[in-house]
Amino acid sequence: MRHVIAIVSAAAVMMGVLAPTGAFASDAFYPKGDGNKANGEKIFKEGKGDVPACMTCHGEDGSGNDDMGTPRIAGQFFTFLLKQLEDFASDKRTDTTMFVMNANAKGLSPQDRRDVATYLAARKIDFKGSDLKALEANGQAVGLEFKGRALVEFGSPQRNDGFPNSLGSKGPGAPACKSCHGYAGGGAPPVYPMIGKQRYVYLVNQLKKWREGSRANDPLGQMQAVARKLSDEDIHNAAAYLTGANELTMGNSRTPYDHRFDEHKK
Numbered sequence: 001m002r003h004v005i006a007i008v009s010a011a012a013v014m015m016g017v018l019a020p021t022g023a024f025a026s027d028a029f030y031p032k033g034d035g036n037k038a039n040g041e042k043i044f045k046e047g048k049g050d051v052p053a054c055m056t057c058h059g060e061d062g063s064g065n066d067d068m069g070t071p072r073i074a075g076q077f078f079t080f081l082l083k084q085l086e087d088f089a090s091d092k093r094t095d096t097t098m099f100v101m102n103a104n105a106k107g108l109s110p111q112d113r114r115d116v117a118t119y120l121a122a123r124k125i126d127f128k129g130s131d132l133k134a135l136e137a138n139g140q141a142v143g144l145e146f147k148g149r150a151l152v153e154f155g156s157p158q159r160n161d162g163f164p165n166s167l168g169s170k171g172p173g174a175p176a177c178k179s180c181h182g183y184a185g186g187g188a189p190p191v192y193p194m195i196g197k198q199r200y201v202y203l204v205n206q207l208k209k210w211r212e213g214s215r216a217n218d219p220l221g222q223m224q225a226v227a228r229k230l231s232d233e234d235i236h237n238a239a240a241y242l243t244g245a246n247e248l249t250m251g252n253s254r255t256p257y258d259h260r261f262d263e264h265k266k
């Protein structure tokens with residue numbers, strides 16, 4: 001066992017040191033989907049059988065819709081999209097927003113689900129985030145971006161409730177979202193979804209669902225444990241930052257990692 005761990009970690013160290021960052025975007029690390037994109041596109045635009053066209057709710061560009069509470073699905077990682085469709089199909093996840101996704105996923109064959117996930121993952125869009133001013137004018141509670149950014153990058157060390165913090169110690173408060181979801185919520189495939197440049201309303205809804213346990217399809221209960229550390233204010237702040245989170249740092253024209261946001265589709 002020791003031996004195996006040693007080999008695996010040595011390999012990981014070597015990759016980190018020797019391989020260009022592009023290696024992490026390779027199919028070995030991150031499957032981009034092997035489905036039939038043309039069939040996926042047809043399902044997205046026209047639907048199939050009783051399943052309506054995905055774009056009627058998720059938008060023509062797949063960037064979601066705040067009024068309906070639907071997520072951006074274009075440009076999300078293949079493995080994550082497929083997992084969600086499988087979880088809806090098997091009722092591991094319940095759509096309690098519009099009560100449609102379980103029926104939609106069940107109405108597609110496993111191959112159709114793979115095809116539509118492949119199509120969506122490969123679809124590049126230039127989505128800049130939800131219009132927070134418009135949402136606020138509509139009476140939505142909108143948080144503060146700078147506080148959300150601090151939470152995403154550093155967690156909330158002031159709350160003394162024993163969850164391991166981003167430094168890996170048994171410290172207080174919520175962990176940094178970045179420790180799992182990457183810089184600016186860009187995601188870390190195959191497990192951790194892109195949460196940056198996602199719809200505000202959807203982010204808020206999901207965080208509340210994780211917190212109350214009405215969404216519980218997360219591996220090891222990771223997201224539920226995190227969300228239970230968040231106040232409503234934390235949730236609004238994190239979502240306000242994440243929806244428009246810039247994947248670039250100041251003065252840096254390149255993304256920190258090759259697979260961030262749409263970079264991985266190059």
Ligand code: HEC
Pocket residue numbers: 043044051052053054055056057058068069070071072073076081084085094095096097098099100101104116205
């Ligand atoms: C009638 C509206 C509607 C239609 C049509 C629809 N969706 Fe959805 N979809 C939703 C809603 C609402 C949610 C959010 C569910 C929740 O809040 O848990 C969602 C969530 C999802 C998610 C989860 C995304 C994530 O980030 O976790 C995926 C994937 C998805 N839909 C794919 C599809 C596909 C593929 C189709 C077409 C076959 C489709 N949807 C058609 C309303 C719709």
Ligand code: HEC
Pocket residue numbers: 071083151152174175176177178179180181191192193194195203206207217218219222223226230238
């Ligand atoms: C310990 C790792 C971990 C940390 C830290 C973490 N998450 Fe997550 N998160 C996950 C996992 C795993 C999933 C995917 C669950 C699944 O497969 O459905 C997820 C999913 C999500 C989703 C749903 C995305 C979607 O498209 O459906 C949101 C929103 C989210 N996380 C927000 C956050 C925020 C905000 C923070 C920081 C306050 C955070 N997460 C910290 C592990 C983590």
